[in-house]
Amino acid sequence: MFGVKVWVDNRSSVEAVYADGTFSGTVDCSSLTEGIHILKSQSYDYCGHLSSIGTVSIFIDNTEPFVTLGNPLICQTSGNITATGSATDNIGLKYVVVSFTGPSNWTGTATLSGLTSEDWSIPTIPLPDGDYIVSVTSYDYANNASVSDTSSISIDTGIPMCEITFPGGDSVVGKIFRIEGTHRDTGGGLSAGVAFIRSVSITE
Ligand SMILES: [Ca+2]
Ligand SMILES: [Ca+2]
Numbered sequence: 001m002f003g004v005k006v007w008v009d010n011r012s013s014v015e016a017v018y019a020d021g022t023f024s025g026t027v028d029c030s031s032l033t034e035g036i037h038i039l040k041s042q043s044y045d046y047c048g049h050l051s052s053i054g055t056v057s058i059f060i061d062n063t064e065p066f067v068t069l070g071n072p073l074i075c076q077t078s079g080n081i082t083a084t085g086s087a088t089d090n091i092g093l094k095y096v097v098v099s100f101t102g103p104s105n106w107t108g109t110a111t112l113s114g115l116t117s118e119d120w121s122i123p124t125i126p127l128p129d130g131d132y133i134v135s136v137t138s139y140d141y142a143n144n145a146s147v148s149d150t151s152s153i154s155i156d157t158g159i160p161m162c163e164i165t166f167p168g169g170d171s172v173v174g175k176i177f178r179i180e181g182t183h184r185d186t187g188g189g190l191s192a193g194v195a196f197i198r199s200v201s202i203t204e
Contacts, residue, residue: 002018002043002044002045002046003015003016003018003043003044004016004018004023004041004042004043004044005041005042005043005044006023006025006027006039006040006041007039007040008027008029008032008037008038008039008040008058009032009037009038011032014026014027014028016041018043023041023043027039029060030062032060033060034059034060034061034062034063034090035059035060036057036058036059037057037058037059037060038055038056038057038058039055039056039057039058040053040054040055040056041053041054042054059091060142061090061091061140061141061142061144062142062144063089063090063091063140063144064089064140064144064145064146065087065088065089065093065138065139065140065144065145065146066087066088066089066138066146067085067086067087067088067096067120067136067137067138067146067147067148068085068086068087068136068148068149069083069085069134069135069136069148069149069151070083070084070085070086075153075154075156076153076154076155076156077156077157078155078157079126079127079128079129079155079157080124080125080126081100081124081125081126081127081153081155082121082122082123082124082125083098083121083122083134083136084119084120084121084122085110085119085120085121085136085148086118086119086120087112087118087120087136087138088118089138089140089144090140091140091141091142092140092141093112093118093138093139093140094139094140094141094143095109095110095112095138095139096109096110096112096120096136096137096138096139097109097110097136097137097138097139098110098120098122098134098135098136099134099135099136099137100125100127100132100133100134100153101132101133101134101135102127102130102131102132102133103127103128103129103130103131103132104127104128104130106125106127108122108123108125110122110136111123120136120138127155128155129155129156129157129158129186129187130154130155130187131152131153131154132152132153132154132155133150133151133152134150134151134152134153135147135148135150135151136148154187155187156186156187157187158185158186158187159185160183160184160185161183161184161185162181162182162183163181163182163183164179164180164181165180165181165182166178166179166180166181167179
């Protein structure tokens with residue numbers, strides 16, 4: 001019988017998988033308090049010989065980080081989008097991932113800045129027109145993850161157009177006359193079609 005035992009502090013051990021001079025396994029510390037603990041390992045052989053106990057100091061972090069999406073992304077008239085926000089953790093942030101889901105998807109890792117690494121931002125990214133859902137996920141060094149509230153954004157680079165189609169130019173009209181026109185737009189703003197102005201009163 002030979003193998004490796006791994007345990008935390010003085011609690012019950014788990015048997016680690018031994019293979020080719022290395023060992024690996026999973027240690028469940030969900031019942032332990034946050035903070036500093038000692039991870040220990042010891043190997044044993046067929047004759048019952050025991051190795052010295054190896055120790056590693058670990059910090060158990062069960063607290064999820066917190067992340068927010070900063071600048072309100074309501075309606076962008078440019079397809080070049082950026083986003084900023086903040087994130088915090090009790091120990092430290094590992095990274096922040098930002099995702100745009102819509103007509104074209106974009107996912108990238110934000111840049112953390114500031115003395116406390118609490119501010120994040122993404123570079124300017126080009127996205128085609130349409131409606132997008134933006135979400136931000138932060139990870140700490142223990143791989144605890146936290147997702148921000150999602151935000152919606154409409155990217156609309158299409159400029160609306162409006163023109164009078166009736167009466168035509170140089171028309172002779174009475175005091176009261178009918179007017180017709182069309183408006184068109186792209187990018188999720190006005191919908192294409194024909195609009196009728198029901199009544200207009202013009203005074204000098
Ligand atoms: Ca944490
Ligand atoms: Ca538009």
